[in-house]
Amino acid sequence: MLAEFGYGILVVTFLLSLYSAGAAMVGYFNKSAALVESARRSVLLTFPLLSVAALALIALLVRGDYQVQFVYEVTSNSMPTYLKVTAWWGGQAGSLLFWSWLMSAFASLVTLRKWERDQEFLPWVIVVAGVTLAFFLMLNILFENPFARLYQTLDGDIAAYTFAPASSTPILPSDGRGLNPLLRHPGMVIHPPMLYLGFVSFVIPFAFAIAALVTGRTDDRWIRLTRRWTLWAWLFLSFGLVLGGRWAYDVLGWGGYWGWDPVEISSFMPWLTATAFLHSVMIQEKRGMLKQWNMVLIILTYALVIFGTFLTRSGVLSSVHAFAQSAIGPSFFIFIGVTFITSIGLLIYRWADLRAEAEMKSMLSREALFLLNNLLFMSVLVVCFWGVIFPLISELFTGQKVTVGPPFYERANAPLFAALMLLMGVAPLSAWGHSTVQTLGRALWKPVIAALAITALAFVTYTRNVIALIGFFLVALVILVTLYEFWRGARARQRTQGENFFTALARLIGKNRRRYGGYIIHISMMLMAIGILGIELFQTQTQGTLQVNQSLELQGYKLVYKDIASWDNPGANVNYTRAVVEVYKNDQLLTELHPRTDYYFESQQNMTIPGVRSTLTDDVYLLLVDWEPASAAGATFKVFVNPLVNWLWIGCIAFLFGVIIAAWPDKDLQPVTVRSARTAHQASAAD
Amino acid sequence: MGRSKFILGGLFILAAVVYLIFSSTQQSAEYFMTVDELKTKGSQVIDKSLRLSGAVIGDSIQYDPQTLTLTFEVANVPGDNAEIEAQGGLAEVLRAAVADPTRARVTVVYVGPKPDLLRSEAQAIMTGHLGTDGIFYAEELLLKCPTKYEEAVPEQVTGN
Numbered sequence: 001m002l003a004e005f006g007y008g009i010l011v012v013t014f015l016l017s018l019y020s021a022g023a024a025m026v027g028y029f030n031k032s033a034a035l036v037e038s039a040r041r042s043v044l045l046t047f048p049l050l051s052v053a054a055l056a057l058i059a060l061l062v063r064g065d066y067q068v069q070f071v072y073e074v075t076s077n078s079m080p081t082y083l084k085v086t087a088w089w090g091g092q093a094g095s096l097l098f099w100s101w102l103m104s105a106f107a108s109l110v111t112l113r114k115w116e117r118d119q120e121f122l123p124w125v126i127v128v129a130g131v132t133l134a135f136f137l138m139l140n141i142l143f144e145n146p147f148a149r150l151y152q153t154l155d156g157d158i159a160a161y162t163f164a165p166a167s168s169t170p171i172l173p174s175d176g177r178g179l180n181p182l183l184r185h186p187g188m189v190i191h192p193p194m195l196y197l198g199f200v201s202f203v204i205p206f207a208f209a210i211a212a213l214v215t216g217r218t219d220d221r222w223i224r225l226t227r228r229w230t231l232w233a234w235l236f237l238s239f240g241l242v243l244g245g246r247w248a249y250d251v252l253g254w255g256g257y258w259g260w261d262p263v264e265i266s267s268f269m270p271w272l273t274a275t276a277f278l279h280s281v282m283i284q285e286k287r288g289m290l291k292q293w294n295m296v297l298i299i300l301t302y303a304l305v306i307f308g309t310f311l312t313r314s315g316v317l318s319s320v321h322a323f324a325q326s327a328i329g330p331s332f333f334i335f336i337g338v339t340f341i342t343s344i345g346l347l348i349y350r351w352a353d354l355r356a357e358a359e360m361k362s363m364l365s366r367e368a369l370f371l372l373n374n375l376l377f378m379s380v381l382v383v384c385f386w387g388v389i390f391p392l393i394s395e396l397f398t399g400q401k402v403t404v405g406p407p408f409y410e411r412a413n414a415p416l417f418a419a420l421m422l423l424m425g426v427a428p429l430s431a432w433g434h435s436t437v438q439t440l441g442r443a444l445w446k447p448v449i450a451a452l453a454i455t456a457l458a459f460v461t462y463t464r465n466v467i468a469l470i471g472f473f474l475v476a477l478v479i480l481v482t483l484y485e486f487w488r489g490a491r492a493r494q495r496t497q498g499e500n501f502f503t504a505l506a507r508l509i510g511k512n513r514r515r516y517g518g519y520i521i522h523i524s525m526m527l528m529a530i531g532i533l534g535i536e537l538f539q540t541q542t543q544g545t546l547q548v549n550q551s552l553e554l555q556g557y558k559l560v561y562k563d564i565a566s567w568d569n570p571g572a573n574v575n576y577t578r579a580v581v582e583v584y585k586n587d588q589l590l591t592e593l594h595p596r597t598d599y600y601f602e603s604q605q606n607m608t609i610p611g612v613r614s615t616l617t618d619d620v621y622l623l624l625v626d627w628e629p630a631s632a633a634g635a636t637f638k639v640f641v642n643p644l645v646n647w648l649w650i651g652c653i654a655f656l657f658g659v660i661i662a663a664w665p666d667k668d669l670q671p672v673t674v675r676s677a678r679t680a681h682q683a684s685a686a687d
Numbered sequence: 688m689g690r691s692k693f694i695l696g697g698l699f700i701l702a703a704v705v706y707l708i709f710s711s712t713q714q715s716a717e718y719f720m721t722v723d724e725l726k727t728k729g730s731q732v733i734d735k736s737l738r739l740s741g742a743v744i745g746d747s748i749q750y751d752p753q754t755l756t757l758t759f760e761v762a763n764v765p766g767d768n769a770e771i772e773a774q775g776g777l778a779e780v781l782r783a784a785v786a787d788p789t790r791a792r793v794t795v796v797y798v799g800p801k802p803d804l805l806r807s808e809a810q811a812i813m814t815g816h817l818g819t820d821g822i823f824y825a826e827e828l829l830l831k832c833p834t835k836y837e838e839a840v841p842e843q844v845t846g847n
Contacts, residue, residue: 253800253803360693363692363693363696368693372696372700375697375700376700379700379704382704382708383704383707383708383711386708386712390712391719400718400719401718401719401720401766402716402717402718402719403716403717403719403738404711404712404715404716404717405715405717405738405814405827407711407714407715408711408712408714408715408716411707411710411711411714411715412707412708412711415703415707416704416707543755543799543800545752545753604806605803605804606803607803608800608803623800625752625755625800625801626750626752626800626801627752628752634752636752636753636755636800638755638799638800
């Protein structure tokens with residue numbers, strides 16, 4: 001009963017979201033405020049409705065109603081309740097519903113704001129949100145019904161049906177298949193919803209962009225309205241990516257965190273356009289330039305978000321993430337095509353209105369460097385896109401399927417990343433409007449010399465690797481320049497306001513949140529870069545089979561195998577095998593590591609959990625590869641030493657901090673925004 | 688003058704990116720092959736960087752933990768998604784490939800930890816090269832078990 005009820009709600013919500021889009025559109029053209037209001041209320045209704053549908057699904061999952069195919073596939077009796085709940089997004093049908101649910105939540109949030117002066121945007125924001133929501137609900141209703149149940153028909157076939165077929169018997173399995181053990185990890189519990197939060201929230205700025213294009217209100221109002229929203233969206237997307245990396249590092253047991261897998265790339269691509277967008281909107285706000293470009297970026301981001309969901313969910317590309325082939329591929333393709341062409345059509349229609357208000361003059365001006373930053377992000381995007389679609393292209397033209405692996409992305413992207421880092425070091429010192437080599441050189445020479453000194457120190461004490469040294473130089477440069485910016489700003493306040501240094505620093509950041517939050521994000525990126533350079537360039541590994549008290553040595557570490565034990569956990573249906581290994585350096589016992597292999601009986605699958613000792617200089621990452629069950633004497637280990645990788649995760653925390661500073665809502669924001677918007681108008685009128 | 692230097696700069700970046708993409712593609716291209724194609728091309732592809740896909744034959748899996756050397760055979764599965772779908776989906780294709788002794792098979796050698804997902808009827812995607820001895824030496828081994836993830840129809844449920 002609950003299953004039909006849930007399905008019924010999906011159908012009702014689908015119709016409702018179609019109605020809201022239609023009513024908003026008709027209301028706009030007929031200037032009927034009542035109709036638009038009706039559309040708005042329909043949007044508001046989608047969220048409680050989908051919440052009920054989601055609760056129905058969760059109830060089925062927790063109850064273990066295995067006649068429902070989705071429940072059968074992603075849960076089992078032995079799973080703890082929290083995993084049964086989060087199994088909601090453990091499979092395709094459920095995660096599509098999760099997408100829709102988030103979409104309805106964000107759409108409702110947006111329509112609840114005070115619209116006042118922006119009333120004309122409202123109908124079109126509703127249209128975009130309604131159409132997007134309707135599309136995802138349609139996928140659930142037509143192709144991937146999470147509420148479909150298992151029946152056996154007369155000819156003996158077992159399949160899932162939304163409605164019981166004639167003369168069939170329901171199939172009631174006593175236990176489910178259970179969630180893939182690899183996905184039973186805290187990182188995996190949070191990673192998909194974070195990524196989806198990021199994906200879905202980018203629909204909102206896109207909706208405002210479309211509203212601006214349709215209504216012809218093409219000033220920067222739409223950007224100001226969605227600025228904060230975009231930052232939060234970006235935060236979630238970034239965190240989704242990072243958590244995925246952390247999960248890979250903790251669970252997949254290959255000593256890495258990022259494999260340039262098509263699915264990883266497909267969630268990285270909207271991040272690239274979004275990051276470019278975050279930068280280039282500042283040019284539009286400050287200088288009235290790049291208006292058309294910003295539209296292109298947000299349209300691309302939306303398309304890539306849908307494309308990303310499609311790639312992760314359709315199995316069109318071979319990837320570790322591609323769980324299943326499914327019928328939803330063509331629908332996605334059509335939806336992306338239609339929305340992309342419509343958006344670009346609108347953009348072309350308004351092209352002339354979006355002309356820049358000023359011309360870029362100096363190649364070293366702040367705006368020119370921002371433009372360069374955008375071009376570099378786009379270049380990384382092109383590299384990634386090329387890598388993902390290259391197998392399809394080569395098959396089309398040569399008949400031979402050729403793929404490119406991680407070396408392609410690393411080789412092609414490394415110079416681009418280096419150039420981006422250099423820009424991060426230089427751009428904060430350049431001036432708006434006009435900069436010359438002399439002015440920039442005057443600001444830069446001190447940090448450059450200090451960074452060179454640090455690089456020389458690294459050369460003497462740490463490495464002779466040229467790529468690493470270039471990387472360390474850039475990291476040092478960016479961090480020094482950025483810290484110098486903080487110091488300079490705080491000193492200026494200290495002089496003019498008579499505050500002590502730390503008060504001055506805190507107030508400086510508080511008054512210019514976006515700027516200094518942004519700088520903190522730059523520093524966090526550099527910390528991450530240290531980690532990435534460390535693990536990419538200096539990772540070492542060794543392996544061997546040991547008897548008790550024998551040891552492996554790597555990078556000055558000595559790992560002594562002490563013990564192994566194996567036991568069952570009948571409740572969770574798992575067998576654990578855990579080794580005890582002591583880690584020594586210079587004959588001093590540092591710690592004990594417990595690499596483990598979990599064997600899941602119901603899915604007959606092993607899961608290798610590394611034992612990790614993490615410090616700021618390196619990680620010792622130890623895997624239990626194999627062991628002799630009979631004697632319990634010999635065991636095979638693989639050990640990695642991953643230098644500096646911890647900085648990757650430290651950088652992530654700094655990143656979170658930076659985004660929160662940049663995006664935190666403050667009370668006095670509204671009047672400030674209005675004032676600056678007005679002065680911008682006056683300025684453009686004066687031109 | 689003002690405009691032309693920006694256009695020039697843009698063209699320079701474009702050229703650099705195009706160069707990066709094409710040179711990197713050439714350096715790291717991996718030819719995707721099925722076992723059948725590997726058998727027919729044979730000596731032409733020796734020492735080329737290849738990406739081979741096949742169904743793992745469970746009985747052939749041998750692992751020497753002393754040297755971490757893993758040896759197993761894979762049977763041919765079609766490389767084309769549409770073809771796989773036409774034959775009843777990946778799980779079905781893999782099962783048929785393992786059950787059919789007349790299918791082309793190739794021996795694979797891989798050195799490293801034994802992957803958790805390695806078992807009969809898993810799909811192995813291997814990157815490596817074909818040696819002159821006809822053995823495929825894999826440097827990277829990726830495994831997919833369709834039954835582990837989602838599948839349209841459960842195999843072993845009994846109605847009651």
